[in-house]
Amino acid sequence: MTSIAFRTEKLAKVYGAGPTAVHALRGADLELPLGEMTVLLGHSGSGKSTLLNILGGLDRATSGKAYFGDLELTHLKDRELTRYRREHVGFVFQFYNLVPSLTARENVALVTEIARGPMPAEEALERVNLGARMDHFPAQMSGGEQQRVAIARAIAKRPRVLLCDEPTGALDIQTGVTVLEALTGVNNEMGTTTVIITHNAEIQRIAHRTLVMADGQIVSQEVNQNRVQPSEVSW
Amino acid sequence: MSMLDRKLVRDFRRLWAQGLAIGLVAAAGVMTLLLGVATYQSLFETRQAYYERYSFADIFASATRAPLGLMDRIEALPGVALASARIEQRAVLDIEGMDEPATGLILSIPDTGEALLNRLYLAEGRLPEAGHAGEAVVSQAFADAHGFRPGDELSAIMGGVKRSLTISGIVLSPEFIYSIGGSDILPDDKRFGIIWMRYSDAAASYDLTGAFNSVSLKLQRDAVVPGVIGALDDLLRPYGGQGAYDRSQQISDQFLSAELTQLQAMSYIMPPIFLGVAAFLLNMTLARLISLEREQIGLLKALGYGSGAIGWHYTKFALTIAALGTLIGWGFGAWAGRGMASLYAEFYKFPFLLFQDRPSSFLISGLAAMVAAVLGSLQAVRNVAALSPAVAMQPPAPPVYRRFFLDRLGWTRMFPQGLTMALRNLTRKPVRALLTVVGVSLSTGLLVTGLFTTDSLEYIIDATYFRTDRQHATISLALPVSASGVEAIMRLPGVMAVEPTRTIAVNLRNHLSSRRTALTGKPANPELSRVTDSDLEPVPLPQTGIALSSMLADILQARVGDMLTVELLDGSEKVIELPVTLIVTQFMGLGAYMEISELNRALGESDLANGVHLMLDEDRTETLYDEVKDLPMAAGLALQRKSLEMFRETIGENLGISMGIYIALAVLIVFGVVYNTMRIQLSERARELASLRILGFTRLEVSVILLTELAILTAVAIPLGCVLGYVMGIGMSEGFKSELFRFPLVISRASYTTAGLVVLAATIVSAAIVQRRVANLDMIAVLKTRE
Incomplete structure (x- = not known):
């Protein structure tokens, strides 16, 4: 594998057709190095979620190319995309998306059951400081705790990349910071390439790199020389 | 059209498949009600009219030979309107x-x-x-x-x-x-x-010139039936009167009445099952609809709509489905009812058919469906009323799950997560799980009861033709013959064995109970026409006393050891006392048996027979038939095995039709229950399942998780349905019991297996229809939406 985790060439995505067609991506080009944490900024409708969905194997591009290492994602069939997600990608959602009928430990085990060479569910939860809450159901936890369970679930299979769509969007600042700490911890300790979508420009201070999107394209890219700890950001 | 009604129309358009599934179950309820009532009424009215127009008699009696002059005295009996003598x-x-x-x-x-x-x-x-x-x-x-x-x-x-x-x-x-x-x-x-x-x-x-041996009476309205019977018996006794009886023991009317009773029983049992299932499905669907539309309900309330108006809106949804079901049910019911009644009219020989599809039965069946719909929507409407606008506009609190007993035992640690999810879902919504199980079990039970009639019939056939009455044919004789006469029959071509039998009409009395029946004399250890115990093993006839079939023993309330008064109705006016010495198993008729020489002795006669059972050489039957056709002493030849073949054909067709109906109805329930349960589950868990797809679960894995719950429920429901079928079978066997026949409860393993497999297949197909939607789970939407 090269030192590039993701690469796209003239990636475009059109929803619908004719006069009502929506151009979500209009030829986005990017390269994201392995092991880096990247923050993707942009207004609503700028195309960041579409980009993330295509990189995560949830959606297909209309044209252009997207690579994960040497693997071209844009030509994979549904079954292959499923395998790609299963083996390489960890997702963290804005609304956690935990299975309410399973405890924290079981939610993580859900993924370790089907992954190759995962870490024990307990270890994943320890990494996000939830060792003491393993046997709680989602309904018994705070939003921040639920999001950390989601992160534990995402990293338990030791994914190559971690894709986070507004991971702090539903959280207050304090809990938001604990979640960001968990993400930075994973990135530092496991070297997992991490992409975070956010509206919140403040979060870019903890990342290696910031991409700004507008109107379906990458309009600027910046490498962060002075990364700060999550505890130092505020919004 | 009000805005709420417009919403109703659009909701319905969106949920048409679920609505139709429920509507079809309700339609089955309406149809079975309509069909049952119409067929029953048509047969009942047709019989009534036929009897009236063609002066069907009320009392019947036969004698050996009575002078026509006796008719004046019979006509003069109090209560008699008309009397008709004949040969x-x-x-x-x-x-x-x-x-x-x-x-x-x-x-x-x-x-x-x-x-x-x-x-x-x-x-x-x-x-x-x-x-x-x-x-x-x-x-x-x-x-x-x-x-x-x-x-x-x-x-x-x-x-x-x-x-x-x-x-x-x-x-x-x-x-x-x-x-x-x-x-x-x-x-x-x-x-x-x-x-x-x-x-x-x-x-x-x-x-018989100047004489008669059979008489029928029409009674006046105020006639006392037992009084007339008693008086007629008194008049006929010197002429070999064989005991008068009323319509309830007239064989044709007896069969018809048994059929009508069964029809009526079915129209009491089937419709409530279907309408009950439909109500449960409506309840489930509305509950889900309301939980999905919490915010809209909150909004409506905030806008000033009252709980009543919103509740009515959802009730109308249920009523629309019920109305749809009613229309379908009416259509099929009217069509099938006419067909069914004509089938009956053809099977039983009626000259005309008064088909009765009264508006009232349409009204009642429609009303029943509406009541089911309202009952089904009660809970949901109560929930609407309980929602306060402020709370309704918040997303619902995340569902709270608890550990259940298997968790506490630590067993779930060993289960895959999909199974744990399924088990916790089940324990969280036990009522729904229970009702789903009930629905699927009901249809299994329904199938078992539909299938077991064949088993019982085969059992009866085996018992009757292969264990009890094993003779190939029976010659009934015009007059009793002695041993030499029986030997003459033995010498007929193709006859391999003979067995004499003597049958006389008797009236059996035990304290206050009495019954007119035939008393049959057989050899003590017969080879052909035998009597059997409850295990269908042949038992010898006791040398003394009388053997009763269990049904006759029940009617007479007699047990082994009781003394019976036996009035011989052969004109001898003899009355003898005989102990009951044996109870035998018999599924058809009210048999009473004695050792033949003992019977002849009681009659004061030497060894006589008025019937001979035959075992035939199948290759030489034609010659035998020719001889019998010219045999002066023969009054009739019954070919039991031939009748059996014919019966098998007729009954095979009829059973085929009714089996088809049972299967269709059972499949309908399964489809209604499973399709709706699955759709609701899918709707409730769509987000969870789409999240799993994102996490890398394949469609198959997600489907397995979705279907695990159903698999557990089905695994519980099918065996339970077999038990339920057995219990329903007991009810049916009791309900079908009449003096003419008993319907033993025999359910073969094959019937249970078939019922289970049909239900399983229907479950799999219904689930597969829903499962296809797993492919369309919107993975992207769940990333962005809160539940």
């Missing part, structure tokens, strides 16, 4: 083109005009003309079985002489709506026919 005899028939002889029941009609009672409906031709000897009319079923037309001929041995009879017409009679030969237990229209001749013609043949 009734059995005859062996020889029909061209048929190897084996048939049995005819010869009945006389007055020399001029029509009979006063039990009048004939002339379907074709004309009545025999007075003075035209040898003219006869025959029953339509018999004519149809042979393709007889007026002008055709057949031969009959009447009073020991072979006569040629010309068919002048084809008729139906209210007495023989269901016609069955004397020693047959199943109708066989080919080998049993009813033949009416003018009185003088018949009397000449049987040496």
Whole structure:
């Protein structure tokens, strides 16, 4: 594998057709190095979620190319995309998306059951400081705790990349910071390439790199020389 | 159209498949109700009208030979409106083109005009003309079985002489709506026919001129039935009166009444099952709809709509589905009802059919569906009322799950997460799980009850034809014969074994209970016609006393050891006391048995027989048949095995149809329950399942997680349904029990297996329809939306 985790060439995505067609991506080009944490900024409708969905194997591009290492994602069939997600990608959602009928430990085990060479569910939860809450159901936890369970679930299979769509969007600042700490911890300790979508420009201070999107394209890219700890950001 | 109604229309358009699934279940309820009521009413009214228009008698009696002069005294009995005397005899028939002889029941009609009672409906031709000897009319079923037309001929041995009879017409009679030969237990229209001749013609043949041996009475409205029967018996006793009886023991009416009772029972059982299931499905669907539309409900309330208006909106949703079901049910019910009633009218021989699809039964069935809909929506509407607008506009709190007993035992640690999820979902919504199980079990049970009738019938056939009455044929004799007469029959070609039997009419009495029946004498250890115990093992007839079939013992409330008073109805006016020494198992008829020489001794006669059971060499039956056709002493030949073949054919067709109906209804319930349960589950868990897809679960894995719950429920429901089927079978076997036959509860493993497999297949298909939607789970939407 090269030192590039993701690469796209003239990636475009059109929803619908004719006069009502929506151009979500209009030829986005990017390269994201392995092991880096990247923050993707942009207004609503700028195309960041579409980009993330295509990189995560949830959606297909209309044209252009997207690579994960040497693997071209844009030509994979549904079954292959499923395998790609299963083996390489960890997702963290804005609304956690935990299975309410399973405890924290079981939610993580859900993924370790089907992954190759995962870490024990307990270890994943320890990494996000939830060792003491393993046997709680989602309904018994705070939003921040639920999001950390989601992160534990995402990293338990030791994914190559971690894709986070507004991971702090539903959280207050304090809990938001604990979640960001968990993400930075994973990135530092496991070297997992991490992409975070956010509206919140403040979060870019903890990342290696910031991409700004507008109107379906990458309009600027910046490498962060002075990364700060999550505890130092505020919004 | 109000905005809420517009929403209703759009909701319905969106949920049409679920609505239709529920509507079809409700339609089955409406249809079975309509069908049951219409068929019952039609048959009931048709029978009533037929009986009235054709003067079906109220009381029947036969004697050996009574002078016509006695009729004046019979007519003068208090309570008697009309009395009609006639000749009734059995005859062996020889029909061209048929190897084996048939049995005819010869009945006389007055020399001029029509009979006063039990009048004939002339379907074709004309009545025999007075003075035209040898003219006869025959029953339509018999004519149809042979393709007889007026002008055709057949031969009959009447009073020991072979006569040629010309068919002048084809008729139906209210007495023989269901016609069955004397020693047959199943109708066989080919080998049993009813033949009416003018009185003088018949009397000449049987040496009964100036006499009669059968009488029917029409009663006045205020007549006391037991009183008339008693008085008639007193008058006929010196002439060999065999005990009068009313319609309740008239064989054709008895069968018809049993059928009507069964029809009525079905219309009480089936519709509530379907409407109950429909109500449960509505309840489930509305509950889900309301939980999905919390915010809209909150908004509506905030805008000033009252709980009543919103509740009514959802009730209307349920009512729309019920109305849809009602319309479908009405359509099919009206169509199938007419078909069903015509089928019945054809099977039983009615000259006309008064089809009854009364507006009231449409109204009642529709109303029943509406009530089911309202009951089904009650809970949901109560929930709407309880939602406060502020709370309703918040997303619902995340569902709270708890550990259940398997968690506490630590078992779930060993389960895959999909199974744990399924088990926790089940324990969180136990009522829904329970009702789903009930729905699926009900249809399994329904199938078991639909299938087991074949098992029971096969059991009855095995018991009757292969363990009890193993003879190939039975010759009934015009007059009793001695041992030499039996030997003469043994010498007939093709006869391999004979067994004498003596049958006389008796009245059995035990304290206050009494019953007129036939007492049959058999050898102590018969080879052909045997008696069996409850395990269907043959048992020897005790040397003394009387053996009763269990049904007769029940009627007489008699047990082994009780003394019975036996009135011999052979004209001897003898009354003897006999102990009950054995109870035997018998599924058809009310049998009473004695050792034959003991019976003859009781009659004060030497060894006589009036019937002979035969074992035949199948290769030589034709020669035997030819001989029997010319045998003066033969009054009839019953070919049990041939009847059985015929019966199997007829019943096979009928059972095939009813089985089809049962399967269709059961599948309908399964589909309704499973499809709706699955759709609701999918709707509730769509987000969870789409998240799993994002996490890398394949479609198959996600489907397995979705279907695990259903698999658990089905695994519980099918065995439970088999138990339920058994219990329903007990009810059915009790409900079908009549004096004519008992319906043993026999359910083969194959019936359970078939029922289970059909339900399983229906479950899999219904689930598969929903499962296809797993492919369309919107993975992107769940990333962005809060539940």
